Amino acid sequence: MTIYTAPIRDMRFIMEELCGLDEIASLPGLEEATPDVVGAVLEEAAKVAGEVLAPINQQGDVQGSVWSDGKVTTPDGWKDAYATFIAGGWNGAVNEPEWGGMGLPWLVNAAVQEMIHSANMAFALCPMLTQGAIEAITLNGSEELKQRFLPKMVSGEWTGTMNLTEPQAGSDLSAVRSRAERADGHYLISGQKIFITYGDHDLTDNIIHLVLARCPDAPPGVKGISLFVVPKFILDDNGAPGELNDVQCVSIEHKLGIHGSPTAVLSFGDKGGAVGYLVGEENRGLEYMFVMMNLERLVVGIQGLGISERAYQQAVSYARERVQGQPVGTKGERLPIIHHPNIRRKLLAMRAEIEAMRAVAFAAARASDLYDRHPDAAVQAFNKARLELLTPIVKGWCTERSVELTSIGVQVHGGMGYIEETGASQHFRDARITPIYEGTTAIQANDLVGRKIIRDKGQTVRALLDEMRGLESALASNRDDQASAAALSAALMAGIADASSVVDWLLDAAGRDQRLPLVAANYVLLLFGTLIGGHEMARAALAAGRRLAAGEGDPAFLTAKITTARYYAEHVMPRIAGFTRAIIDGSATVLALDTELL
Amino acid sequence: MTIYTAPIRDMRFIMEELCGLDEIASLPGLEEATPDVVGAVLEEAAKVAGEVLAPINQQGDVQGSVWSDGKVTTPDGWKDAYATFIAGGWNGAVNEPEWGGMGLPWLVNAAVQEMIHSANMAFALCPMLTQGAIEAITLNGSEELKQRFLPKMVSGEWTGTMNLTEPQAGSDLSAVRSRAERADGHYLISGQKIFITYGDHDLTDNIIHLVLARCPDAPPGVKGISLFVVPKFILDDNGAPGELNDVQCVSIEHKLGIHGSPTAVLSFGDKGGAVGYLVGEENRGLEYMFVMMNLERLVVGIQGLGISERAYQQAVSYARERVQGQPVGTKGERLPIIHHPNIRRKLLAMRAEIEAMRAVAFAAARASDLYDRHPDAAVQAFNKARLELLTPIVKGWCTERSVELTSIGVQVHGGMGYIEETGASQHFRDARITPIYEGTTAIQANDLVGRKIIRDKGQTVRALLDEMRGLESALASNRDDQASAAALSAALMAGIADASSVVDWLLDAAGRDQRLPLVAANYVLLLFGTLIGGHEMARAALAAGRRLAAGEGDPAFLTAKITTARYYAEHVMPRIAGFTRAIIDGSATVLALDTELL
Structure with missing residues (x-):
């Protein structure tokens, strides 16, 4: 096991001497980021990074996340570490307090992100992808989508994924073929997605997939792709995870590194279509x-x-x-x-x-x-x-x-x-x-x-x-x-x-x-x-x-x-x-x- | 499985246009390296590389060499590939015909070496280390040592290893501590060696270790280190592998790459001392x-x-x-x-x-x-x-x-x-x-x-x-x-x-x-x-x-x-x-x- 000590002094030097932390902390909405608060945040983040995430990094590499019978199990200790991580509020470090986030400046969040990625990069990918999904919903989702999904995603109770890549559509997303059929108040999604980071895992009781797919009458190429929220478990009337959606983790990849991070192949719609909710407008998915x-x-x-x-x-x-x-x-x-x-x-x-x-x-x-x-x-x-x-x-x-x-x-x-x-x-x-x-x-x-x-x-x-x-x-x-x-x-x-x-x-x-x-x-x-x-x-x-x-x-x-x-x-x-x-x-x-x- | 095709045309261009292959082939002792012979050698080497060694490269990586109960097993197919390799005479490509080698110019051997290392680097390390041991015996060994060991090593019936590194002696070999006690007509070697490439394996019925160690009265530092030949199996009176020598493969390393190549920890002398034969003179081992x-x-x-x-x-x-x-x-x-x-x-x-x-x-x-x-x-x-x-x-x-x-x-x-x-x-x-x-x-x-x-x-x-x-x-x-x-x-x-x-x-x-x-x-x-x-x-x-x-x-x-x-x-x-x-x-x-x- 190797040790990680967050280089707080070097980070603060850059934040204060080169990035004008004072000026940033006085911006509207960031007034709470006083020097004392920033100092405390960095110290606490350093503790989580050094004491919780770094010690399980090497074991996570050796053991890796494991797929069996459609389910992914993360390495020993990761579930506990994740619980500690979200209990500290780190999942929503940069998110608005309105949704339960800490509302830190990005400047301070950059230091926090550096720490957690230094400590355990394979682990840190999970909140990183959740953050991406939060952003996508925050920027373009309807108020209803926000209310249903954001609080649990910001807290980290649910994680998020980004489903872009398909076997024929890597760097070139215009080639996306996954389909979205309009249904009653939702869409039915089908297709295969690959390279989905934390596409399945055992850390939380729901996973919110953001999925690129095409509606039947969409124009070809980049201007015919829409973005959908597809929860692993469809929410019941109380907003709790209910019925299993039509999405399966078919396998995970055997990779050169980041073994702790499960890279999933997800199959949507094998039983008729996964329930998905449109984000924003049709055909603007790639833009979002x-x-x-x-x-x-x-x-x-x-x-x-x-x-x-x-x-x-x-x-x-x-x-x-x-x-x-x-x-x-x-x-x-x-x-x-x-x-x-x-x-x-x-x-x-x-x-x-x-x-x-x-x-x-x-x-x-x-x-x-x-x-x-x-x-x-x-x-x-x-x-x-x-x-x-x-x-x-x-x-x-x-x-x-x-x-x-x-x-x-x-x-x-x-x-x-x-x-x-x-x-x-x-x-x-x-x-x-x-x-x-x-x-x-x-x-x-x-x-x-x-x-x-x-x-x-x-x-x-x-x-x-x-x-x-x-x-x-x-x-x-x-x-x-x-x-x-x-x-x-x-x-x-x-x-x-x-x-x-x-x-x-x-x-x-x-x-x-x-x-x-x-x-x-x-x-x-x-x-x-x-x-x-x-x-x-x-x-x-x-x-x-x-x-x-x-x-x-x-x-x-x-x-x-x-x-x-x-x-x-x-x-x-x-x-x-x-x-x-x-x-x-x-x-x-x-x-x-x-x-x-x- | 990925394919390897030896770039013979590029190699010949360099040999002929930049390295004066004609001139090299006319040097005393190399006259047989006519353009036709060189052409045939390169074609045959390309076949062995492309058809025998390259196809087992990836499987060798996945499976790796495995240590169990003191013995190392190489990946599936490696034993057969080794037999084919030595049957073609490739193990002694550059060695003197006197000892059974092909006697190729180094210039041609360089191309052959490139091919086999391209095809399967983890495999090629075995003959590479054997070659090192052959050189050490050829340059400084007694006539008796040469007669007993070189023919089988040049043919590849036996492989060779280089035992230099110890836990405290890596780049700095002056810190070698392994000991060599004088005995009747031989020495008794003891100590631990690490990072020994092909230190044990199942490809051949003997392994000839070249070992650096110190005699009891040797001066400290680099000028007190001697070189010994320590066969895994002591040769009997007919020169065949007989009694197991006092050397054990304690473990092999879990490495980033070259998984097919077993990197051994060898323990010499746990039962009183491994029988070793001095190469050249005492205290000149590092020089050799x-x-x-x-x-x-x-x-x-x-x-x-x-x-x-x-x-x-x-x-x-x-x-x-x-x-x-x-x-x-x-x-x-x-x-x-x-x-x-x-x-x-x-x-x-x-x-x-x-x-x-x-x-x-x-x-x-x-x-x-x-x-x-x-x-x-x-x-x-x-x-x-x-x-x-x-x-x-x-x-x-x-x-x-x-x-x-x-x-x-x-x-x-x-x-x-x-x-x-x-x-x-x-x-x-x-x-x-x-x-x-x-x-x-x-x-x-x-x-x-x-x-x-x-x-x-x-x-x-x-x-x-x-x-x-x-x-x-x-x-x-x-x-x-x-x-x-x-x-x-x-x-x-x-x-x-x-x-x-x-x-x-x-x-x-x-x-x-x-x-x-x-x-x-x-x-x-x-x-x-x-x-x-x-x-x-x-x-x-x-x-x-x-x-x-x-x-x-x-x-x-x-x-x-x-x-x-x-x-x-x-x-x-x-x-x-x-x-x-x-x-x-x-x-x-x-x-x-x-x-x-x-």
């Missing part, structure tokens, strides 16, 4: 789903961050304990491997990227709060655009990096990293799903390049680049650590210039051959993630410098922030030039090779 | 082991190449079959995903790096043949130094890249890549061990930087850089595809200049702080792998251009070589600048952060 999915994508990005942090903690802990060799530069003693220069670099590499990922993810959460709550419509609009820009970046970049960072975590353990009992490889296996589900990195990248950059002719992204350029003068006037400030400034300004040429190239290339931006899209996403991360790291270094100069805070902690930012500037930011060259010089070459020759 | 280990390292590098090729073939095959979405630039039909620009880029990314890895690995094999066989001592010495330089690069770079390339293979499959039945994730799991065993990447990198670059003040590596610079004029005079030639030349010359500054920096930094080169070492290794790979790709493009101009060969195949090389120059080579900046600007920063703050 995408609104909801943006929040899920943000959380999956945070999941990439969380699993990386967990792998980092485990690697540091092993490196402090494992004695091997006599590190160069020491007095010839056998010492723990953390004293070997290459291990130091590896751990700092993990730490620096994790801090950057956290800062960008939290910045997106901040934008979400400002968009949701700020009284000024212009501020709302600005933050809506910012959130839409950051969402695919957080999802794609944090998850892609999590595969690499958890791999470094394995490597730090040497041979022991490859032995499953150690636990390092679980994080590596778990992380590998994150760039795939809720839209692959390519889907995120196409969204970023097509909808967020090219569609508005680069306006939103150029505003962000201008904002980042503003840091140059602050860095230039930093007198406390000029070498670090110069390194940060040079890396940041070079990165901004490269990003700017990439935006120019995208707009031009799109006019020449629509395929070119799509060849380049993954790089563009990684470039912007790396760059925005670097901007946040430079801001962190400046904030730490200010506090040091003012004689506030823990000097060691603050100095480490500056060193970590400098590491990021020197080791991570140079990747931007590589992406830029590949994009501008190399995109056409990809299309030059006939696919037959691959 | 490292000579042998260099060849193993080369093969592990080829393993990284092989598993990447397998993942690539599977990804291409899936991408041709899986229909999803309407690719941009097509007529709005639903088409296989290979037509999506981002999938084309991913597949080309895999292909280009695999071709570069293959060319560098085969170049090392060529150097091995020239070192072993060339009549001119100066040519031998040059190739010895070249082989020593390339070995850690092939091992470290090909294996590190295999983790990334097999990960791309998973990603191409989307959600199906995460489902174990698909097989893509097995390659990802299998690949993950390769940067760890036979010396982690950090061990390779330290060897490269310390022994191969700094020790001779950069002489060997500078000779290689000069040789690479020689390609500039050839590229400049290429008139057939000037755009490609210019791209290749620019990338190569920039890379050489960066590498040259890195060598200068290493020599200088080593004088200032010995830890600095070790901070930078992994980057230096990846930089040289990337650069030497780029040089080979540029040579391949020139060779393809020459054949095209001469109207020889398949134009599509040759044009693809040029496009792939250009992709590599534009997409892969820019990483070199990033490594260079991190090394030169950022190494000191790593040491600036106190380990307590990690």
Whole structure:
């Protein structure tokens, strides 16, 4: 069993110094998020994560959720952990108090989500999917649907699922074939759905499926798909789970990781049709789903961050304990491997990227709060655009990096990293799903390049680049650590210039051959993630410098922030030039090779 | 079950156009490797790989080798496959005919090794370790040891193991504690060894363990370790397996991948001491082991190449079959995903790096043949130094890249890549061990930087850089595809200049702080792998251009070589600048952060 300790101090530093927690907490409806309340929430969430969820993580992996005779049993201890989790109100951390939620700012919820995904990613998927279903009903459901389902879903008494994928409809949902026949006051749903996270389980006495399906006379393609609420047990007149609906869990998948999370194949309508209730209007299902999915994508990005942090903690802990060799530069003693220069670099590499990922993810959460709550419509609009820009970046970049960072975590353990009992490889296996589900990195990248950059002719992204350029003068006037400030400034300004040429190239290339931006899209996403991360790291270094100069805070902690930012500037930011060259010089070459020759 | 087809045409192109197969085949002792013989060998090896080993790869993963009551049972079908494998003579492909080997050039053996590791990496580890044991006995064993053990080991009737690691002695073998007491004509060995690949199995009727242990009066540290041959069954007077030796397989490990390969914990001497025979002289065991280990390292590098090729073939095959979405630039039909620009880029990314890895690995094999066989001592010495330089690069770079390339293979499959039945994730799991065993990447990198670059003040590596610079004029005079030639030349010359500054920096930094080169070492290794790979790709493009101009060969195949090389120059080579900046600007920063703050 490996330990997880929530990095509250690092989280608070970002929330307070970079994300203006004060400002967020003073938004209408969030006034209760005082510093004391936020502090207490983080401490309590850390306890649940560290004491309830983390200890059952490895056993959950070994045992896995098991399907038998149409029913799924979760690993030992998960039912109790779930009961504790919902008793603390964590299931509805971000939901409106009207429905029983805590009403936390997204900024604070981002930290809570990071903790629970660090602690036990396979477990945390269950409330994550419930949250998606809650969003879908909240945003578009009728008042009746809300009244019947939301209170129990917000409390966590019932969980939710998202039924999108079918064997022939993965990234391309236009190919959905499940059917919905109109009936008396409801619809009858039939079809097969795959990859349904927590599609069946034994944690609660009902499961509320959100299902995409087509009405008989619906137009083909994306504009003929509707969204339905299909409870596992149909509610009786008292709103309690009654008769079993016509939906069966046919099997669950044998996956590389997240073994505790049952990934179900669900069959709807084998006995004539499952009772379903339309959400919103017919044929607008995909539109509703995408609104909801943006929040899920943000959380999956945070999941990439969380699993990386967990792998980092485990690697540091092993490196402090494992004695091997006599590190160069020491007095010839056998010492723990953390004293070997290459291990130091590896751990700092993990730490620096994790801090950057956290800062960008939290910045997106901040934008979400400002968009949701700020009284000024212009501020709302600005933050809506910012959130839409950051969402695919957080999802794609944090998850892609999590595969690499958890791999470094394995490597730090040497041979022991490859032995499953150690636990390092679980994080590596778990992380590998994150760039795939809720839209692959390519889907995120196409969204970023097509909808967020090219569609508005680069306006939103150029505003962000201008904002980042503003840091140059602050860095230039930093007198406390000029070498670090110069390194940060040079890396940041070079990165901004490269990003700017990439935006120019995208707009031009799109006019020449629509395929070119799509060849380049993954790089563009990684470039912007790396760059925005670097901007946040430079801001962190400046904030730490200010506090040091003012004689506030823990000097060691603050100095480490500056060193970590400098590491990021020197080791991570140079990747931007590589992406830029590949994009501008190399995109056409990809299309030059006939696919037959691959 | 996924299919493997050996890429014989690509292999031959490298052997013939880049590695001078003619020249190698004319070396003393290799005259029988005529083009016809090599062709037949490759075809036969491809059959064994594709028809015997590949089909049992996935089942081997699912079932795994199983330990019960002190004995290991390999997966269904492995015993038969092993019998077929050794009946074909493949176990001794590279060994001297004197001992029953095929006596193939290493250059040809490199291709054979790639095939069997592509087909079934967990299986191929068994002959790989046997080969290591054969080398150790061949190079340093007495005539008597050779006569007793080599014929059966070369034929594969008996397998071999390497017993190095102990719980406290992993990367640092100076900490080995196993003991060897002198007895009458032999030694009595006791101690516990871990991570022993094929330490027990049911494929053969004897297993010949090579074991590191200390004699009672041996000096401490690396200079007090001796090497012993410890057969599982002591040979009787007829040289047949007789009495069971005092060695037990206590358990096998539960690993992330290579499930078919049993990784044993072996206990020697529980009943008084296992009978062992000294190899060479006392206290020189580590020295002997490292000579042998260099060849193993080369093969592990080829393993990284092989598993990447397998993942690539599977990804291409899936991408041709899986229909999803309407690719941009097509007529709005639903088409296989290979037509999506981002999938084309991913597949080309895999292909280009695999071709570069293959060319560098085969170049090392060529150097091995020239070192072993060339009549001119100066040519031998040059190739010895070249082989020593390339070995850690092939091992470290090909294996590190295999983790990334097999990960791309998973990603191409989307959600199906995460489902174990698909097989893509097995390659990802299998690949993950390769940067760890036979010396982690950090061990390779330290060897490269310390022994191969700094020790001779950069002489060997500078000779290689000069040789690479020689390609500039050839590229400049290429008139057939000037755009490609210019791209290749620019990338190569920039890379050489960066590498040259890195060598200068290493020599200088080593004088200032010995830890600095070790901070930078992994980057230096990846930089040289990337650069030497780029040089080979540029040579391949020139060779393809020459054949095209001469109207020889398949134009599509040759044009693809040029496009792939250009992709590599534009997409892969820019990483070199990033490594260079991190090394030169950022190494000191790593040491600036106190380990307590990690």
